[in-house]
Amino acid sequence: MDDLEDLLRRVGMQDRAAFAILYQRTSAKLNGIVRRILPEMTLADDVLQDVYVRIWRSAAGYEASRGRPVTWLAAIARNLAIDVRRREASRGLGRQVEYEPELGGAAPGIDAEAALALRRCLDVLDPTQRDMIVAAYCEGMSREELADRHARPVGTVKSWLHRGLAALKACLSDD
C-alpha cells in the first residue's frame, strides 16, 4: 500500500494515477470534514471539488517536516469549507446544529496516544471553553456564531477561546 506521503510526492509531480489513488484513500475523510462544516450536500460537493483541485496544484509544496499528510490535506479542506461557510453566513444562511466529536479510539493517520492526550486535555478545560474550541474547529463557527450560541459578547468569546487554547497548549506541553 502506498503511503500518503509518497502519493503526495507523486501528485506533486502531476502523476494522475497517484492522484486517483489519493482521492480513493482520502475523499471519504475529507468529505466528512467538509460536511461537518457545510451539511448541505450541494455546497459540500462543490467545496470538495475545489479541495482536490487545490491539492493537485499545491502538492509539490507539501513538506513532510511541517506535518503529516492527513493534517495538510485536512487543513485545505477545512479552510475552503470555512471560507464558503462565512460567505453563506453573511447571506443569512446560518445554522445551529451541535456536533459532538467522538474522541474514542485511534483513527487512521493519528496515533491513539495523540487522540488520548487531546481528549484528556480537552476534558480538563472549562466546558464552555472546550465547546467553543471544538465548535470552531469542527463546525467552522465564527466568533459571532459562538457569541450567539452562548449568549455572550464577541469580546468575551475571544478571551475564552484564548484562555482555552492557552490551557490546551499548557496541558499538551509539546513545544
Place this chain on the structure above:
Amino acid sequence: MTEPMDMTAAEYVLGTLDPAERAAFEAVLRDDPQAVAAVATWQRRLAVLDAVAPDMMPSAELWHRIEAATRPQPANDNRVARGWRSMAVAAALIATVSSGLAVVGWQRPDAKPMDAVATLTPEGATPAVLVGWHDDSGRYEVRPVSMEADRVHAHQLWLIVEGAGPRSMGLIGNEARWIDGRSLRPGQAATIAVSVEPIGGSPTGAPTGPVIYSGKLVRLPQNA
C-alpha cells in the same frame, strides 16, 4: 514567538480570526518562519479533531468533475510535465496555510542552501516562479512553478534594488535555470519581477510590458 502571535496562530488554525485579522496574519506568514512554525504546531495539536470526522463517501460523479477540472489543456501538456519533472530533485519547503502559501525556504538536498528566496506571484495567488539566491556562488536559481507562458511573448526577469531602476536578469522559460548574478547582487533588500515582453526581450532595457509576477527576496535565517 510572542504570546499574542501564538494565539493569533492558534485562532488562525481554528478559523476564528475575522477577515482583517486573517489577512494581516497571512501577510506575516509570507515571510516569518516562526509564525509558519507556530501554525504547523497548532495544526498538529488539533489534528485529532480531523481524524475523528466521520467518513462519508462523496457522490459518485464527483471524481469525474475533479478529473475534468485538473486535466491539463492539450497545448499545455508538455510544459506541465516537463516543468514538474524538473522539480523532482528540489524539495519545495512550502507550507500551505489557508488559502495563501508561505514559503519558508527551498533547497536542493545535495547543494549548499540558498541564502535568500523570492516567491513571484500574481496578486494573492499560487506562486508562479521561485527564485533563490546563493551568496557564495553569486548565482540565482530560477524555478517556474506554474508560469503561464505563451509562444508570442517573452518573460523577462528583473532585479529591483532600492534606489535603482529595474535591471534585466534575462529571459526565463518554463525550465528551471541558473543565472549568474555576480554583477546583479541583491544586497539586503531587493524585489524580483517578471514582465511580459516581445520575443527576444525588452527592446529598451527597461520593462515595457505588464509586470505579471513579483516578489520580495527574503533573507533566510543562517541555520535554516
